[in-house]
Amino acid sequence: MAIELTLLSRSYCHLCHDMEVALAPLAEEFAATVTVLDVDADPALEARYDEWVPVLLHGETELCRYVLDVAKTREYLAGFR
Structure with a gap:
């Protein structure tokens, strides 16, 4: 199963x-x-996530925002193996 x-x-967001x-x-x-x-590029996404980017999602599940939580993301993804 592909994840x-x-x-x-945002293009200008470091x-x-x-x-x-x-x-x-x-x-x-x-x-x-x-x-x-x-x-x-999407008014609905901008309204919902405006100041929260970056946001990493798997479907509707928010994995992290602002910075990548490597340990949490790895643990989450390992559940699909």
């Missing part, structure tokens, strides 16, 4: 970029795909 993660981001870079090794380790969505 599909969503990273809510924390967003940092999370995307930090997430890459975990995504590779767990064969997860990561879709990066720009909250500024």
Whole structure:
């Protein structure tokens, strides 16, 4: 079963970029795909997550925001093996 993660981001957000870079090794380790969505391109996402980005989601489950919690994310993803 493929794991599909969503990273809510902004193009000018250094924390967003940092999370995307930090997430890459975990995504590779767990064969997860990561879709990066720009909250500024979607009014509904912007209204909901405006100041919270970056936010890492698996479906509707929020895994972390602002910085990647590597231990929590790894533990969560390990549950799908």
